[in-house]
Amino acid sequence: MPKMIAVANQKGGVGKTTTAINVSACLAELGKKTLLIDTDPQANATSGLGFDPKQVEKSIYHVIVDGMAAADVILTAEMEYLNLLPANHDLIGAEVEMASLIARESRLKSSLKDIRDRYDYIIIDCPPSLGLLTLNTLTACDSVLIPIQCEYYALEGLGQLLKTIILVRDNLNPKLEIEGVLLTMQDRRVKLSYRVISEVRNFFKGEVYKTAIPRNVRLSEAPSFGKPVILYDNSSSGAQAYRELTKEIVANE
Amino acid sequence: MPKMIAVANQKGGVGKTTTAINVSACLAELGKKTLLIDTDPQANATSGLGFDPKQVEKSIYHVIVDGMAAADVILTAEMEYLNLLPANHDLIGAEVEMASLIARESRLKSSLKDIRDRYDYIIIDCPPSLGLLTLNTLTACDSVLIPIQCEYYALEGLGQLLKTIILVRDNLNPKLEIEGVLLTMQDRRVKLSYRVISEVRNFFKGEVYKTAIPRNVRLSEAPSFGKPVILYDNSSSGAQAYRELTKEIVANE
Numbered sequence: 001m002p003k004m005i006a007v008a009n010q011k012g013g014v015g016k017t018t019t020a021i022n023v024s025a026c027l028a029e030l031g032k033k034t035l036l037i038d039t040d041p042q043a044n045a046t047s048g049l050g051f052d053p054k055q056v057e058k059s060i061y062h063v064i065v066d067g068m069a070a071a072d073v074i075l076t077a078e079m080e081y082l083n084l085l086p087a088n089h090d091l092i093g094a095e096v097e098m099a100s101l102i103a104r105e106s107r108l109k110s111s112l113k114d115i116r117d118r119y120d121y122i123i124i125d126c127p128p129s130l131g132l133l134t135l136n137t138l139t140a141c142d143s144v145l146i147p148i149q150c151e152y153y154a155l156e157g158l159g160q161l162l163k164t165i166i167l168v169r170d171n172l173n174p175k176l177e178i179e180g181v182l183l184t185m186q187d188r189r190v191k192l193s194y195r196v197i198s199e200v201r202n203f204f205k206g207e208v209y210k211t212a213i214p215r216n217v218r219l220s221e222a223p224s225f226g227k228p229v230i231l232y233d234n235s236s237s238g239a240q241a242y243r244e245l246t247k248e249i250v251a252n253e
Numbered sequence: 254m255p256k257m258i259a260v261a262n263q264k265g266g267v268g269k270t271t272t273a274i275n276v277s278a279c280l281a282e283l284g285k286k287t288l289l290i291d292t293d294p295q296a297n298a299t300s301g302l303g304f305d306p307k308q309v310e311k312s313i314y315h316v317i318v319d320g321m322a323a324a325d326v327i328l329t330a331e332m333e334y335l336n337l338l339p340a341n342h343d344l345i346g347a348e349v350e351m352a353s354l355i356a357r358e359s360r361l362k363s364s365l366k367d368i369r370d371r372y373d374y375i376i377i378d379c380p381p382s383l384g385l386l387t388l389n390t391l392t393a394c395d396s397v398l399i400p401i402q403c404e405y406y407a408l409e410g411l412g413q414l415l416k417t418i419i420l421v422r423d424n425l426n427p428k429l430e431i432e433g434v435l436l437t438m439q440d441r442r443v444k445l446s447y448r449v450i451s452e453v454r455n456f457f458k459g460e461v462y463k464t465a466i467p468r469n470v471r472l473s474e475a476p477s478f479g480k481p482v483i484l485y486d487n488s489s490s491g492a493q494a495y496r497e498l499t500k501e502i503v504a505n506e
């Protein structure tokens with residue numbers, strides 16, 4: 001049975017995709033068979049691994065809306081042990097199309113039944129909203145990894161996210177729990193960061209990872225080369241932080 | 254007749270809220286009667302102006318879903334000439350609730366009929382998605398101001414955003430046009446910025462504002478004090494950039 005982790009936060013631009021790609025790559029580097037699933041219509045996780053979403057004909061859209069077999073859509077990424085279930089722009093209309101389907105929140109969960117046991121980890125990147133695509137992911141997963149930017153607005157939406165996790169746990173997925181809370185884009189020179197960090201550590205207590213991800217330009221450059229940061233610049237602070245984080249995730253098993 | 258401008262981009266964290274708040278404040282400073290409307294369930298524009306979304310009883314949700322009069326919901330902000338039509342967390346369920354209503358895309362437009370002529374400018378902050386809330390805003394507005402972060406992923410979603418604008422123009426709002434494209438969080442030390450900037454200028458040509466917004470920590474600190482940056486730190490590079498930008502917007506009339 002694989003560990004299935006959703007990377008979610010409805011606040012935009014907090015590092016969900018960056019975390020999903022780089023944790024997946026670090027897991028693969030450790031020899032864990034890993035599937036990264038992109039459920040964001042922007043398809044950033046797909047392009048961040050070097051695939052052009054416009055060239056992707058069959059995507060997660062065809063799996064959850066049309067019922068296509070996931071195995072027929074999965075791509076092999078550059079790294080050994082890393083596969084990708086890509087997104088493409090067909091996904092834009094998915095939430096409206098799914099709204100009237102039976103068991104609309106569980107379509108992802110049932111579509112992964114045939115392939116889940118081939119992997120040790122399944123990591124799912126979410127869009128910046130709490131709509132049907134994120135609900136599908138929260139219903140399919142064991143846990144949620146929550147990236148939080150060290151900025152003021154980051155604190156605002158946490159209450160809503162926790163309410164949604166509880167709603168899903170009570171109605172759709174009783175095993176759903178918080179995998180961990182990750183502080184991202186930490187800039188040691190910014191005073192505000194420290195205020196946000198201490199509030200997050202008070203709010204979430206032991207669920208906050210010891211590893212925080214520093215603001216590191218290599219992390220924002222890597223996707224333009226279609227590579228995870230450990231392949232783009234192995235000695236960067238971003239690569240080291242994601243390796244440390246991944247060790248924490250594996251150790252928490 | 255006021256000028257109604259949507260601030261939209263489905264990519265998360267690109268500076269939509271920061272732009273909506275600070276352009277509104279700079280317009281008010283120039284003596285323009287300005288209404289800022291927050292249509293994002295995260296209610297960041299509401300808290301960024303110093304209002305606690307949990308204390309806001311009546312919000313844009315009650316206006317567009319329940320049909321309450323906008324005039325009864327509008328708040329007076331700290332600055333003269335600046336009003337806010339706030340959001341609160343009721344808005345989370347709005348898109349699903351509105352999906353089955355008649356003329357669901359035009360509810361915002363019709364709810365503003367009674368109050369629009371009291372203002373010179375109406376600025377509307379959008380959530381990071383292209384769902385019904387953003388469609389309502391694009392249907393109600395004259396034009397769209399598109400903030401773009403100087404990062405690789407910023408380019409990915411532009412095609413979708415333009416397609417959506419064209420769809421709205423063809424089916425719901427024939428006058429909709431691009432007000433301008435704004436480069437945000439520009440960091441002169443980052444090489445990648447220059448590549449993204451030149452691609453954006455090639456793609457949008459004259460629609461890109463001469464003013465770019467630099468990465469400036471004062472912009473991310475200001476919302477924690479509930480103030481626009483011109484009230485929080487008037488001499489900061491962020492305050493100056495938004496003043497320059499607002500002059501460009503007014504000059505384009």
Ligand SMILES: Nc1ncnc2c1ncn2[C@@H]1O[C@H](COP(=O)(O)OP(=O)(O)OP(=O)(O)O)[C@@H](O)[C@H]1O
Pocket residue numbers: 011012013014015016017018019040044126127128184185186213214215216217219220221223238263264265266381404405406407
């Ligand atoms: N630690 C970091 N240091 C510097 N830049 C970063 C870091 N993490 C992410 N970025 C950059 O910040 C931007 C936002 O990150 P990312 O796209 O991963 O966030 P997201 O939460 O997935 O956004 P969305 O809400 O749009 O899905 C991207 O351009 C990314 O390259």
Ligand SMILES: Nc1ncnc2c1ncn2[C@@H]1O[C@H](COP(=O)(O)OP(=O)(O)OP(=O)(O)O)[C@@H](O)[C@H]1O
Pocket residue numbers: 010011012013128151152153154264265266267268269270271272293297379380381437438439466467468469470472473474476491
């Ligand atoms: N020019 C800037 N310099 C530094 N920080 C900035 C700048 N513009 C915005 N920020 C900060 O970056 C974060 C993202 O900005 P903001 O919330 O305005 O983006 P958004 O597009 O509205 O996000 P969302 O997609 O979640 O609605 C915020 O914490 C904000 O304070």
Ligand SMILES: [Mg+2]
Pocket residue numbers: 016017018040044126127
């Ligand atoms: Mg993302």
Ligand SMILES: [Mg+2]
Pocket residue numbers: 269270271293297379380
């Ligand atoms: Mg915003």
